[in-house]
Each structure stands twice: as structure tokens, then as C-alpha cells.
Amino acid sequence: MMSKLPPSASIATALSGDKLHAPSAERNAEALTDLLTRIAPPTGQALEIASGTGQHITGFARALPNLIWTPSEVSAERIASIAAYRSEAHLPNLNTPINLDACASGWSRESMRYDLILTVNLLHLISTLAAKTLIAEVADALTPGGTLMLYGPFLRDNQTTSDGDARFHADLQASDPAIGYKDRDTVLGWGQSARLIPTQCIDMPANNLALVFKSP
Numbered sequence: 001m002m003s004k005l006p007p008s009a010s011i012a013t014a015l016s017g018d019k020l021h022a023p024s025a026e027r028n029a030e031a032l033t034d035l036l037t038r039i040a041p042p043t044g045q046a047l048e049i050a051s052g053t054g055q056h057i058t059g060f061a062r063a064l065p066n067l068i069w070t071p072s073e074v075s076a077e078r079i080a081s082i083a084a085y086r087s088e089a090h091l092p093n094l095n096t097p098i099n100l101d102a103c104a105s106g107w108s109r110e111s112m113r114y115d116l117i118l119t120v121n122l123l124h125l126i127s128t129l130a131a132k133t134l135i136a137e138v139a140d141a142l143t144p145g146g147t148l149m150l151y152g153p154f155l156r157d158n159q160t161t162s163d164g165d166a167r168f169h170a171d172l173q174a175s176d177p178a179i180g181y182k183d184r185d186t187v188l189g190w191g192q193s194a195r196l197i198p199t200q201c202i203d204m205p206a207n208n209l210a211l212v213f214k215s216p
């Protein structure tokens with residue numbers, strides 16, 4: 001679970017009912033949906049880790065109707081928000097959200113297998129140990145040939161690459177020295193240690209990256 005984050009790390013405000021609205025999710029939704037139409041498997045089961053408000057996965061499920069989408073979260077408030085977006089959307093391929101702490105060791109043992117697993121803007125908010133655990137669990141939860149996509153801000157050669165990123169990374173580390181941006185090549189290496197094959201590193205808007213891996 002996250003604690004002590006700076007306010008800028010995960011902003012979401014209340015809409016009607018249980019629905020929350022995250023401005024950042026609105027800003028990057030189109031680029032992410034576009035990316036997924038290019039890298040996602042044509043059919044199968046997709047798991048989103050840390051679905052947040054539910055804004056993203058509702059759009060993903062609408063844009064990629066041949067995948068069955070399962071949202072997940074650790075926050076009860078956000079699970080309620082995802083459920084509210086889901087019931088409004090009436091999408092047959094969008095499952096009810098599940099409670100999943102993706103950094104807990106062992107969750108993949110109880111999990112079904114997925115053809116696609118993705119997470120957006122989580123890795124910089126968790127510790128190195130938690131991130132390595134997440135990647136190892138995801139590797140075990142993927143079907144053979146399955147796809148992992150990790151999206152967010154990353155260091156390159158252990159450096160931030162803009163003033164805004166430097167400030168945000170410093171704010172995160174000031175709130176908790178164990179968290180903050182992870183280095184792109186280090187994360188690719190964690191994937192390889194978990195027997196995943198890095199296949200693409202895609203530049204995304206706002207200096208973010210999408211790291212794509214395949215399960216052997």
C-alpha cells in the first residue's frame with residue numbers, strides 16, 4: 001500500500017455517486033488506448049493493476065472489445081469508483097473490479113492466467129522491492145506468450161530527463177526515500193530476471209515510457 005505520498009502523486013476528485021475523476025487519467029487516456037490497440041493481443045483476458053478511478057479501463061474495454069478486462073485496486077474507495085464507471089458503461093467485456101495488492105508476494109498462485117497485464121503510473125510510487133515483486137508475480141500470472149506493459153515516468157541512465165520529472169522524483173523521495181522513479185534499464189533487467197523478454201520501449205507523451213515484455 002502507498003503511504004505519505006505527496007499530493008501530486010495520485011490526484012482524484014469526487015464526481016457523482018462513487019465516481020472519482022483523475023485529471024491525469026483523462027490526459028493520457030487517448031495515448032494509452034492508442035498504444036494498446038497496437039500492442040495488445042487480439043483476444044483473451046486482460047488485467048489492469050492499480051486501475052485507479054476506473055476511467056482508463058472503461059475506455060480500454062470499449063476500444064478493445066475482444067479482450068475481457070478485469071480492473072484491480074487496493075483502495076476500497078477506488079474499487080467503488082471503478083464499479084460505478086463499470087455499471088454506467090454497460091460493457092459485456094468489463095468485469096467487476098477485484099481487490100489486488102499487486103506488490104504482495106504470492107498473489108499469482110491464486111490468480112487466473114492473463115494474456116495481457118498492464119499498469120499505469122504505479123512503479124514510481126512503490127519501493128524497489130515492491131516493484132520487483134510485482135514484476136515477478138506478473139510473470140507467473142501471464143499465459144505463455146502473454147504481454148506485460150508498464151507505463152509511467154522512468155529514469156534514463158539513472159537520471160531524470162526534465163525539470164518537472166526531477167521535482168516530482170525529489171518530492172516522492174522526500175515523502176519516502178524507498179520510492180521514486182525507477183531506471184528504465186534496471187526495470188528491463190528485473191523483467192528479464194523474472195524470465196520475461198523485453199520487446200519494446202516506446203516513448204509516450206509527457207516524457208513517459210511504455211515498457212513492453214513478452215512471456216516465453
Ligand SMILES: C[S@@+](CC[C@H](N)C(=O)[O-])C[C@H]1O[C@@H](n2cnc3c(N)ncnc32)[C@H](O)[C@@H]1O
Nearest residue numbers: 002010025050051052074075101102103120121
Ligand atoms: C497514480 S495512481 C494511478 C491510477 C491509474 N492507473 C491511473 O493512471 O489513473 C496509483 C494507484 O495505485 C494504487 N496502488 C497503490 N499501491 C498498490 C498496490 N500495491 N497494488 C495495487 N494498486 C496499488 C493506488 O490505490 C492508486 O489508485
